[in-house]
Amino acid sequence: MKFWKILILIFTLKTNIVLGALKTVDKIVALVNHNIILDSDIRNNIYTIQDNILNTNDNILQDISYYQKILDQLIIDNLIFQISDQQEININYNQLNQMINCILNLYDMTFDQFRSYLYNIGLSYEKFYFQQYQNMLKKQICDHVLHDRAHILTNEINKITKKSNIIDLNKQFKLKHIIFALPIQPTQNQINKIEYFARLLIKKKEFNKNNITELIRTYSNKNIIQIIKAHETEWISWKDMPIIFDKHLQTINKGDVIGPITSYEGIHIVEIQDIRSKQIMLPVTKVTAKIFSIKNSCENSNIVEQLLQIKERMEKSNTEFGMMIKKKSKDICFDHYENNTICKDLDDFEPSVRKVLSSLKRNEISIPVYTSCGWRLIQLIDISILEYNEIMYERAYLYLLNKKFDEIIKNWIQELRSESYIKIID
Numbered sequence: 001m002k003f004w005k006i007l008i009l010i011f012t013l014k015t016n017i018v019l020g021a022l023k024t025v026d027k028i029v030a031l032v033n034h035n036i037i038l039d040s041d042i043r044n045n046i047y048t049i050q051d052n053i054l055n056t057n058d059n060i061l062q063d064i065s066y067y068q069k070i071l072d073q074l075i076i077d078n079l080i081f082q083i084s085d086q087q088e089i090n091i092n093y094n095q096l097n098q099m100i101n102c103i104l105n106l107y108d109m110t111f112d113q114f115r116s117y118l119y120n121i122g123l124s125y126e127k128f129y130f131q132q133y134q135n136m137l138k139k140q141i142c143d144h145v146l147h148d149r150a151h152i153l154t155n156e157i158n159k160i161t162k163k164s165n166i167i168d169l170n171k172q173f174k175l176k177h178i179i180f181a182l183p184i185q186p187t188q189n190q191i192n193k194i195e196y197f198a199r200l201l202i203k204k205k206e207f208n209k210n211n212i213t214e215l216i217r218t219y220s221n222k223n224i225i226q227i228i229k230a231h232e233t234e235w236i237s238w239k240d241m242p243i244i245f246d247k248h249l250q251t252i253n254k255g256d257v258i259g260p261i262t263s264y265e266g267i268h269i270v271e272i273q274d275i276r277s278k279q280i281m282l283p284v285t286k287v288t289a290k291i292f293s294i295k296n297s298c299e300n301s302n303i304v305e306q307l308l309q310i311k312e313r314m315e316k317s318n319t320e321f322g323m324m325i326k327k328k329s330k331d332i333c334f335d336h337y338e339n340n341t342i343c344k345d346l347d348d349f350e351p352s353v354r355k356v357l358s359s360l361k362r363n364e365i366s367i368p369v370y371t372s373c374g375w376r377l378i379q380l381i382d383i384s385i386l387e388y389n390e391i392m393y394e395r396a397y398l399y400l401l402n403k404k405f406d407e408i409i410k411n412w413i414q415e416l417r418s419e420s421y422i423k424i425i426d
Contacts, residue, residue, distance in 0.1 A: 030071060031423040032078040042070045069187075071424075076184070079416040080138050089144070091136045098340075099132060102229055138184055142409050149408050152400045160396035164243050166250060169280045169388075172235045173249075176271040179229045182262075185409060194267050198260035201269060235276070235348065239284075239391050243399040245270065264405035282388055285346040287357055288381040293340075294374045303375055307368040311377055314365060341381070353378065 030037040084090070104114055115125045178201070180194045238249055248258045252272050259269035294303060346354055353376070356366045360380035369376045386394070 028425055030075060030425060031421065032075055033082060033420050033422075035078050035082070037071065037074050037078065041074060042067060045070055045074060073183075075417075075422060076413055077134070077138065079413070079420060080141055080184075081134070083416075084137055084141055089137065089141055091133055091140060096129070096133055096136060099136070099229075100129070102231065135181075142184055142405075145412050146401060146405055146408055149412065150401055150404055152397060152404075156400055157393060157396045160243070160399055161392045164246055164392060164395060164399075167238045167246060168277075169237070169239055169282075169391075170277045171238045171249075172276050172278050173233075173238070173241070173252075173272055174235055174274040175233045176273055177231055177233060178259075178269040179265060180260075180267040181229065182264075182266045185406065185413070191262060191267070195260045195262070198267055198269050202257050202259060232273070235278070237278075237280070237345065237348075239395065240344065242402070243395055244268075244402070263402050265402075280345075280347075284386045284391065286343070286384050286386055287346045287349070288341065288343040288383075289357060290341050290379040290381060291353075292377040292379075293371075294376070304368045307375060307377055311365050311367070346383075357383075 026038050026040045028036050029039050029042065100114075104111065109117065118125050118128050178198075180198060182190065182194070241249065242263065244261050244263055245258060252258065252275070254272055254275050257269065257271050259267070261268045261270075294307070346357060349357060350371060352369055352371050356369050356378055357380055360366060360378070362380055362382065364380055366376075366378040369378060
């Protein structure tokens with residue numbers, strides 16, 4: 001027994017010495033106000049700030065200039081996240097979960113397969129989830145800054161509206177829309193590499209889900225999974241599409257591809273799946289609504305009663321759809337639902353939904369409504385009436401916001417730096 005006690009003591013001492021040595025390897029490399037950045041933070045962030053998305057280099061952290069780039073990005077991130085703490089800005093986890101589901105659909109993976117995929121490339125799901133939360137939070141904060149600081153003059157808007165008078169209000173499109181998300185203030189190198197990959201997709205004209213997945217795996221490294229969003233739209237009016245697509249939409253035909261086009265959201269590829277004309281009556285009623293849908297495949301005789309209970313609880317507690325549904329997750333029906341915020345013309349909703357939306361007050365939740373897609377609860381968020389001039393004004397305003405994004409955010413970050421205590425420790 002004495003022998004084993006001595007052996008355990010020796011093992012403990014050696015372990016402590018080794019752990020102590022490991023701890024000394026990590027070091028503080030920067031102070032950002034009250035936060036610290038460690039050497040390990042930089043090394044761990046290789047996945048989120050990968051500058052080379054097409055050629056992975058395992059020794060890239062040995063490159064001093066690349067190490068400095070990551071440190072600089074972490075300093076900026078720290079400053080932005082400190083703003084989120086001060087202003088108590090948070091992300092709705094439903095949005096984040098929807099984004100994860102989009103990735104699963106694109107890669108045709110189950111949740112467990114996705115976990116395994118991340119594990120095989122050296123990234124835990126928890127870390128991936130946290131990274132995506134941070135990315136969405138940064139985007140939300142920068143959007144707030146953009147709208148608060150943008151000074152757009154009337155004469156600027158008038159110049160743009162004159163150029164965009166070419167739109168056909170009656171023309172509608174069905175699209176396959178792919179967005180390669182860019183980091184805040186991307187380098188030209190990052191833009192060039194993603195544009196190269198986008199052109200590769202266009203050249204091969206392989207836009208269905210399986211082919212996109214195969215191309216991503218063939219021509220890009222593990223970081224690409226974090227930055228691609230692909231979705232198919234319902235019918236969308238020309239007036240609701242960004243002005244950056246206008247010159248292409250004049251002569252576009254079914255099956256044509258637009259892109260790559262860069263905006264502050266990212267780099268876009270759009271495939272035109274179908275085109276139609278639908279007479280639009282002015283003024284246009286624009287609606288923003290939250291729609292919770294139970295898919296048609298659900299078989300549950302009590303579904304209406306359960307949806308009424310959810311509606312009643314939400315009205316009493318002001319709880320969001322997703323939070324409420326978690327409590328119902330044991331019911332198979334509530335494993336097959338969608339929860340979306342939709343903004344489009346009232347006339348573009350199917351008749352049963354249109355009738356309900358017309359009867360609701362702002363923030364009011366409807367009784368369960370049966371549609372071609374299944375049962376729905378609908379909450380009206382906002383409704384507005386737009387004349388032609390207002391439609392053109394709104395499009396021009398959003399276009400100018402997009403153009404000024406980089407400059408506004410760059411100036412804001414410079415201000416944050418000048419107002420903060422930042423010390424690089426050699």
